Amino acid sequence: MLNIGVIGCGAIGRDHIRRLTDIVPGCQVVACADYFEEAAIKVAAQYEGMKAYKTGEELITAPEVQAIVITSSDPSHAGYVLEALKAGKQVFCEKPLAQSAADCEKIIAAETAHGKRLVQVGFMRHYDxxxxxxxxxxxxxxxxxxxxxxxxxxxxxxxxxxxxxxxxxxxxxxxxxxxxxxxxxxxxxxxxxxxxxxxxxxxxxxxxxxxxxxxxxxxxxxxxxxxxxxxxxxxxxxxxxxxxxxxxxxxxxxxxxxxxxxxxxxxxDWKDRFIEAYDIELTHWVKTLEEKGEPDGPSAWDGYxxxxxxxxxxxxxxxxxxxxxxxxxxxxxxx
Amino acid sequence: MLNIGVIGCGAIGRDHIRRLTDIVPGCQVVACADYFEEAAIKVAAQYEGMKAYKTGEELITAPEVQAIVITSSDPSHAGYVLEALKAGKQVFCEKPLAQSAADCEKIIAAETAHGKRLVQVGFMRHYDxxxxxxxxxxxxxxxxxxxxxxxxxxxxxxxxxxxxxxxxxxxxxxxxxxxxxxxxxxxxxxxxxxxxxxxxxxxxxxxxxxxxxxxxxxxxxxxxxxxxxxxxxxxxxxxxxxxxxxxxxxxxxxxxxxxxxxxxxxxxDWKDRFIEAYDIELTHWVKTLEEKGEPDGPSAWDGYxxxxxxxxxxxxxxxxxxxxxxxxxxxxxxx
Amino acid sequence: MLNIGVIGCGAIGRDHIRRLTDIVPGCQVVACADYFEEAAIKVAAQYEGMKAYKTGEELITAPEVQAIVITSSDPSHAGYVLEALKAGKQVFCEKPLAQSAADCEKIIAAETAHGKRLVQVGFMRHYDxxxxxxxxxxxxxxxxxxxxxxxxxxxxxxxxxxxxxxxxxxxxxxxxxxxxxxxxxxxxxxxxxxxxxxxxxxxxxxxxxxxxxxxxxxxxxxxxxxxxxxxxxxxxxxxxxxxxxxxxxxxxxxxxxxxxxxxxxxxxDWKDRFIEAYDIELTHWVKTLEEKGEPDGPSAWDGYxxxxxxxxxxxxxxxxxxxxxxxxxxxxxxx
Amino acid sequence: MLNIGVIGCGAIGRDHIRRLTDIVPGCQVVACADYFEEAAIKVAAQYEGMKAYKTGEELITAPEVQAIVITSSDPSHAGYVLEALKAGKQVFCEKPLAQSAADCEKIIAAETAHGKRLVQVGFMRHYDxxxxxxxxxxxxxxxxxxxxxxxxxxxxxxxxxxxxxxxxxxxxxxxxxxxxxxxxxxxxxxxxxxxxxxxxxxxxxxxxxxxxxxxxxxxxxxxxxxxxxxxxxxxxxxxxxxxxxxxxxxxxxxxxxxxxxxxxxxxxDWKDRFIEAYDIELTHWVKTLEEKGEPDGPSAWDGYxxxxxxxxxxxxxxxxxxxxxxxxxxxxxxx
CATH class of the missing domain: 3.30.360.10 (Dihydrodipicolinate Reductase; domain 2)
Incomplete structure (x- = not known):
């Protein structure tokens, strides 16, 4: 049972929390965070055993969180991914990985330094x-x-x-x-x-x-x-x-x-077009983490x-x- | 140049007159008739060299008419076909050939007595x-x-x-x-x-x-x-x-x-669905009459x-x- | 976490075991049985914590089994469903529910006597x-x-x-x-x-x-x-x-x-045509059992x-x- | 009855001759020519009353030819069109009108000097x-x-x-x-x-x-x-x-x-794709020449x-x- 923390409680974030709770086996969402703390508190209140954190950074370092899903606003992606890499935790980041090539290169440097893959980017169409x-x-x-x-x-x-x-x-x-x-x-x-x-x-x-x-x-x-x-x-x-x-x-x-x-x-609504692909994508991510210890989907290189x-x-x-x-x-x- | 007379000046009759005039080569409509004589007069006035007859029977026996097209009301079909057979003229009859099997049998008897095919039935879908x-x-x-x-x-x-x-x-x-x-x-x-x-x-x-x-x-x-x-x-x-x-x-x-x-x-509108088939059907009818002297499309037997x-x-x-x-x-x- | 026992380890049985293990959240297959005991033993060996029972009847009464999935040969369906009803356990039965109307009536009698729904029939197309x-x-x-x-x-x-x-x-x-x-x-x-x-x-x-x-x-x-x-x-x-x-x-x-x-x-292959429907069907079955305590999908009446x-x-x-x-x-x- | 001469007896030329003979009402092909004279002679032999000319130029000036259809090789188009304009005859020219903008401009100059449209270019897709x-x-x-x-x-x-x-x-x-x-x-x-x-x-x-x-x-x-x-x-x-x-x-x-x-x-075969469009195109060309005295389809300007x-x-x-x-x-x- 993989314990996941989700950063970003907007439309796609709430959709992924529902998916990870109702559809994807082998995992549970134990934490969430949002730029607007109230948003996170509201979401956490709807699920048993989910804790709202003040910041994404706190969520990332929380000991019960084993893997991170980033669904926050685009400009914040790179920062959270780098934090997750620093914490040595698996991270699934919605596209885009970063707003600039330079930020992607920092992520690649951190991940290659780590020596094994920790990052999967949310290019869900691979799973359509x-x-x-x-x-x-x-x-x-x-x-x-x-x-x-x-x-x-x-x-x-x-x-x-x-x-x-x-x-x-x-x-x-x-x-x-x-x-x-x-x-x-x-x-x-x-x-x-x-x-x-x-x-x-x-x-x-x-x-x-x-x-x-x-x-x-x-x-x-x-x-x-x-x-x-x-x-x-x-x-x-x-x-x-x-x-x-x-x-x-x-x-x-x-x-x-x-x-x-x-x-x-x-x-x-774009959320409906690849709905099955999202399901398969996250199911596959959780499963490969469990079976291989690292993801095999779209990588930081693909994001770059x-x-x-x-x-x-x-x-x-x-x-x-x-x-x-x-x-x-x-x-x-x-x- | 085949001289054609058309009996029946309703929607399909007027459509076939237009078709025989504008689309089908090797023929011209020289005569028309309708149950309502005024309808025939009105149509004839729109085309050069077309004469309106008082009755279908008169049209059938008119010497300048070499072939008949029947587009009148369904119950009148069989009678006109039998008249055309009596006159020994080629006849294209819109479906149905007759209202009863008995009438079809009379037509078949008259045509077989004649010894060669004179009747084609307007099952245009064969030409789709x-x-x-x-x-x-x-x-x-x-x-x-x-x-x-x-x-x-x-x-x-x-x-x-x-x-x-x-x-x-x-x-x-x-x-x-x-x-x-x-x-x-x-x-x-x-x-x-x-x-x-x-x-x-x-x-x-x-x-x-x-x-x-x-x-x-x-x-x-x-x-x-x-x-x-x-x-x-x-x-x-x-x-x-x-x-x-x-x-x-x-x-x-x-x-x-x-x-x-x-x-x-x-x-x-049903008239639009097989519009190309109608064109091919009548073009083919006129052409086979010219080339072979008898039709090879849907026969009185098919109508029967x-x-x-x-x-x-x-x-x-x-x-x-x-x-x-x-x-x-x-x-x-x-x- | 619903503990499920599957009776019948043929193609559809193995497919459902995979589905309940890999796709459907909130459940695990803890037991299986087959008319050919070796088939069950072979399947059980592939999954952690799954026990092969000698007979379907033993599986039904096993204390760790909370709900039954029946994917055995058609003639055996009704008997297993009646056993499950006797044990007061939830049962998902692949179509057909029974081979005769008389057997369906027995099932309906047993279920109505129980006073609440225990049976869902595998008409998966409702979920397509x-x-x-x-x-x-x-x-x-x-x-x-x-x-x-x-x-x-x-x-x-x-x-x-x-x-x-x-x-x-x-x-x-x-x-x-x-x-x-x-x-x-x-x-x-x-x-x-x-x-x-x-x-x-x-x-x-x-x-x-x-x-x-x-x-x-x-x-x-x-x-x-x-x-x-x-x-x-x-x-x-x-x-x-x-x-x-x-x-x-x-x-x-x-x-x-x-x-x-x-x-x-x-x-x-028919198994591919409604593959998503099967996933949704069993996911929904497990979820409604957890949330409402009884199924709301195709009933014994529908099977009848x-x-x-x-x-x-x-x-x-x-x-x-x-x-x-x-x-x-x-x-x-x-x- | 418009008397047409066709220059160019290759695949498209023969196809248009068949079309003008069998499909298009109100016209007949009375003359043909080809760069290889034998090709023209062979085609003419297949149709009653069609004469083979030694050159396109002779065909254009032949008194019985009222309108020209050009289906010869692309480089020869412009020359024949200019000849036809000189003769003051209607001309239907397969695309392209010319090989260069300069040649198109010569055609436009000749046609505007003439003061009314004589040229239609064979962009048949307008009729699809x-x-x-x-x-x-x-x-x-x-x-x-x-x-x-x-x-x-x-x-x-x-x-x-x-x-x-x-x-x-x-x-x-x-x-x-x-x-x-x-x-x-x-x-x-x-x-x-x-x-x-x-x-x-x-x-x-x-x-x-x-x-x-x-x-x-x-x-x-x-x-x-x-x-x-x-x-x-x-x-x-x-x-x-x-x-x-x-x-x-x-x-x-x-x-x-x-x-x-x-x-x-x-x-x-490209000839099959717009077969109905070709029929409509030439039927329309013949009809507008008869009714209006000039074409209203794709013009020399469009060709240019x-x-x-x-x-x-x-x-x-x-x-x-x-x-x-x-x-x-x-x-x-x-x-």
Whole structure:
């Protein structure tokens, strides 16, 4: 029975607490913390045996907490991960791992110094049965080498305070991760294209945007990023190989015929799209910790690679150029 | 240039006149007639060189008319076909060929006496690329023998005056024809099942109904018949063979994503569903008349077979029994 | 932590043991038994703290076993359920609950005597997100009253020893259950139709078969049953309501384009089709036992209703008649 | 009855001759010519009343020829069009109108000097019901302004002699045309991206390529161009608007279930993909000539716009830059 502490009691934090309590076997959430202490107290009150801590740091060092789940605001991720590494505790960090490549490098330095993996990053799409099957087909070689990826990531709307850069560093970050994974490849260069501004986006950030990437092997990737598409949460991905293509499935959804229309519902809440993947992801994390003592899911290196790409892409905006995406050498720990 | 006379200037008649004028090469409509003479006069006025006749009989015997197209009301079909046969002229008759098996037998007797085919029945689905491909696959044997057909025929609504029996004899008649054709088989028995009455049908006829058929080789067919489905004109057909199935495609239609829905339009007007099939059907009819001197499309025998099945099914209603579907011997002309 | 004993260590039994161990929180499998004792011993050896019992009866009365899961051969189900009821223990029984209506009535008598629910039947489709969404839409009334169900249940092949009756009592049993549930209705009459025999079925049983049912409210149901379709495990279900239809989705599956074909894989192993439903089903069962002390999933009454329908259908074979489906009065416990 | 002469008796030429003879009403093909005279003689021998001319120029000036259809090799298009304009005859020219912007400008000068439209370019996709419906939806404004187009144009393979530039000027040319039309917009800039070379393309040209375009209003277009995709002729197009998207349908095709796969055939021959569009296109061309005396389909201006874009794109290759797409002022004739 793994004792877990969760830092961050917002929507995704509460969702993971429910998941770790009701769905994932072999673990229990014994502690929580939040920037707003009352939020943590409120959540802790709903579960038997869960203690609310004043700060994430206190939670991390609490003796009863064996592993940490970080679901706090993006800017706080790196700091908590470094604290967890200092405490030598396993840590599952929601994406992004950090806000800058420099912070990722600090995490990598700390983890490699430790000598074994302690960090898993919450790129849950690796656990989606659709992406996993795409990867299996690509890796099998039956379709030849992968040449291109056409993807889109569309959200209904974003809150005030959202910024243009976040379209890449917080939204497209999932595609930056999943494309590397699907193609077994690293990025060589990338750029962001400005698109005619959508009237559905009136909050001061560019929307939509298009992300273009070239991989080391010359494969090309285009990702449409919309954070105010006005119609749904819609994730599309097609990998084009030499002899054929594979597509991410649309979600399992009832077909309805009515009103002169045959229709399939599109989700509007991102939390529902990969709900099964989240379940599998955390179940797998807890299980591998128990069985192997370290995680085998997305690593700090994967978090770093996505972060470097996002940084480069955000610097490219307005340059009308593909900028080189430059990474440190890959430590042996991640090979 | 084949000179055609059209009897019946209602919706389908006007549609065929337009088609024969604008789409079908090698022919022209030189005459029309209608039960309401003014309707014919009005239509004739819209086309150069088209003459309106007082009656269908006059049109049939008019010397400039080389071939007849019958699109008048269902009860008048058989009479006009017999007149055309008497005049020794080619005749294309919209389905149904007649209202009773007895009338079909008279037509068959007249045509076989004539010694060559003069009649084609307007079962346009034979010319639909979807059904044609289904037949090609079934006939190829790649899926083994056909075992079952699951079909449905759904209309949005029917006018006042529609009767329960017409659900079989005028609506499901298309399935009665197409299933024989797809399976290369004749019917052995059939029955109609009463279904919970739909509140969308308030006009005094049973709706929906289910038609069950057994073929000579033991294949089973079920056809859902709805004439007030409230949502669209929807034709579905699946043939189940020993090693797989084939389905009629949904129409070629743009996919739209909006309002949390991925949707395909469903047609509401039956005239649009097989519009390309109608074009091909009449083009093929005119062309075979020119090239071979007789038609090779659906014959009076096919019209008879569908009519016998419809008669039997309508007699079965309420008996809770499969009734035998009994046909005359097939004349050599139709083999 | 609920201590569970599993009777029956075949494919589904081992699958449920894995599921209860790895996926379902709040429980552990502490005991197992099988008709072949060695099978149980072999399974128990793979899990820490699991004891193999000589017989199901011993397992049921073992003091450390708090709840029973029955996955043994169909004929043994009813006996084990009655033993569990005698012991006053919660029991989850895979479908079918019993081989005859008489046995189901004994179970109902024992459970109603006990005064609270102890039995849940393994109709896992209630927990499939597709069926659940269909039910939600039907129950919402947005499409009007349900009028018809068109369903098919197709298996790739069946082992030697399979019998014609099992096509209804063991295969279509899922549809007999799910249609009642989707329509909130009981059956009035039914019959089985013989179909042209498939050459893919050479093992002495009729295949395919068609099940026809009429409900109390007059809705009609047709279920194609194939147990040797030669192409895949394929479950289809369309409910036709007054103003539209809903269809069970095809499984979440990657689209591939290659070799002049756009294709979706079809599963061949039934265990994969409702794998998520099984997970949800048992998770829900364990959770409701903990929270409410009794199950709220498919009841002995549901098992009985499906069994009565199956019995009647099997008696109808060859009669060419709809036979009445007659049930006992529903005890208050199940209302 | 419009008397037509066809220049070019290759695959598309013979296909159009058949179409104009068998499908399109109101016209007849009275003359043909080909670079290889024997090809023309062979074709003419198959049709009654068709004369083979030694050269295209002779055919153009032949008195019995009222309108010209050009289906000869791409480099010869512009010359024949200019001859036809000199003769003051209507001309339907397969795409591309010319190999260079300069040649298009000569055609535009000749046609504007003539003072009325004589040229229609064979961009048949305007007549495809899928694209037409997409345009109707976009123009209706129901989805807001168009922001992006994601398209792909994939061919199975190309003959020896094919060159990298032709991937844009002869293949993607259809997308260069249709995107302008769908968006009611002109291009501002564009570039071609080199992609990892496919092993399926061993004939010395780059494959695949990606075309990127920006329109005057800021909309972004990406077109994947493959001329050796090894699996089929596959045309995809999605227009993303502010409030939703529309997709070109996949062709009307029978669904087959067999061998653990649900599959839809993909065409391999491009001539089959838009077969109905070709029929409608030429039928419409003949009809508008008869009714209005001039065509209303894709104009020399449209041919020019696509050509300028193609030229610019081909110049951009390897520059890693978006190059401006610069066009002459639009003459009043085309407004």
């Amino acid at each position: 049965r659709g992406y996993a099957e795409m990867k299996r087909i690509i890796d099998s070689g039956e379709l030849g080498a992968p040449l291109m990826v056409h993807a889109c990531h569309r959200n209904v709307s974003q809150p005030d305070g959202f910024q243009t850069e976040m379209g890449v560093s917080n939204v497209a970050i999932h595609e930056l991760d999943i494309c590397r994974w699907l193609l077994n490849d690293e990025y060589k260069s990338g750029q962001v294209l400005k698109v005619r501004q959508s009237a559905c986006s009136t909050k001061g950030y560019d929307n939509p945007q298009i992300v273009l990437l070239e991989t080391q092997s010359g494969a090309r990737i285009d990702v449409e990023v919309q954070v105010a598409d006005a119609y749904g949460y819609d994730i599309q991905c097609q990998v084009v190989c030499e002899k054929g293509t594979v597509n991410l499935p649309d979600p399992y959804a009832v077909v309805k015929r009515s009103n002169a229309t045959r229709s399939f519902p599109i989700l509007t 690679a996505a972060c470097v790409a996002a940084d480069t892409l955000n610097r490219s905006r307005g340059t009308n150029q593909f900028l080189p995406i430059e990474m440190m050498d890959k430590p042996a720990l991640y090979k | 690329r979807g059904y044609a491909e289904m037949k090609r696959i079934i006939d190829s044997g790649e899926l083994g023998a056909p075992l079952m057909v699951h079909a449905c025929h759904r209309n949005v609504s029917q006018p006042d005056g529609f009767q329960t029996e017409m659900g079989v004899s005028n609506v499901a008649i298309h399935e009665l024809d197409i299933c024989r054709w797809l399976l290369n088989d004749e019917y052995k028995s059939g029955q109609v099942l009463k279904v919970r009455q739909s509140a969308c049908s308030t006009k005094g006829y049973d709706n929906p109904q289910i038609v069950l058929l057994e073929t000579q080789s033991g294949a089973r067919i079920d056809v859902e018949v709805q004439v007030a489905d409230a949502y669209g004109y929807d034709i579905q057909c699946q043939v189940v063979c020993e090693k797989g199935t084939v389905n009629l495609p949904d129409p070629y239609a743009v996919v739209k994503r909006s309002n949390a829905t991925r949707s395909f339009p469903i047609l509401t 077979a569908a009519c016998v099945a419809a008669d039997t099914l309508n007699r079965s209603r309420g008996t809770n029994q499969f009734l035998p579907i009994e046909m005359m011997d097939k004349p050599a002309l139709y083999k | 997100r597709g069926y659940a969404e269909m039910k939600r839409i039907i129950d919402s009334g947005e499409l009007g009253a349900p009028l018809m169900v068109h369903a098919c249940h197709r298996n790739v092949s069946q082992p030697d020893g399979f019998q014609t009756e099992m096509g209804v009592s063991n295969v279509a049993i899922h549809e007999l259950d799910i249609c009642r549930w989707l329509l909130n209705d009981e059956y009035k009459s039914g019959q089985v139709l013989k179909v042209r025999q498939s050459a893919c079925s050479t093992k002495g049983y009729d295949n395919p078969q068609i099940v026809l049912l009429e409900t109390q409210s007059g809705a009609r149901i047709d279920v194609e049953v194939q147990v040797a379709d030669a192409y895949g495990y394929d479950i289809q279900c369309q409910v036709v309501c007054e103003k539209g239809t809903v269809n069970l989705p095809d499984p979440y599956a990657v689209v591939k384009r290659s070799n002049a074909t756009r294709s979706f894989p079809i599963l061949t 209703a499906a069994c009565v329908a199956a019995d009647t259908l099997n008696r109808s074979r060859g009669t060419n008649q709809f036979l009445p489906i007659e049930m006992m009065d529903k005890p208050a416990l199940y209302k | 019901r899928g694209y037409a419906e997409m345009k109707r939806i976009i123009d209706s404004g129901e989805l807001g302004a168009p922001l992006m187009v994601h398209a792909c144009h994939r061919n199975v393979s190309q003959p020896d002699g094919f060159q990298t530039e032709m991937g844009v000027s002869n293949v993607a040319i259809h997308e260069l045309d249709i995107c302008r039309w769908l968006l009611n917009d002109e291009y501002k800039s564009g570039q071609v991206l080199k992609v990892r070379q496919s092993a399926c393309s061993t004939k010395g040209y780059d494959n695949p390529q990606i075309v990127l375009l920006e329109t005057q209003s800021g909309a972004r277009i990406d077109v994947e161009v493959q001329v050796a995709d090894a699996y089929g002729y596959d045309i995809q197009c999605q227009v993303v608007c502010e409030k939703g998207t529309v997709n070109l349908p996949d062709p009307y095709a029978v669904v087959k279930r067999s061998n653990a796969t649900r599959s839809f055939p993909i065409l391999t 716009a696509a050509c300028v874009a193609a030229d610019t794109l081909n110049r951009s290759r390897g520059t890693n830059q978006f190059l401006p797409i610069e066009m002459m002022d639009k003459p009043a004739l085309y407004k």
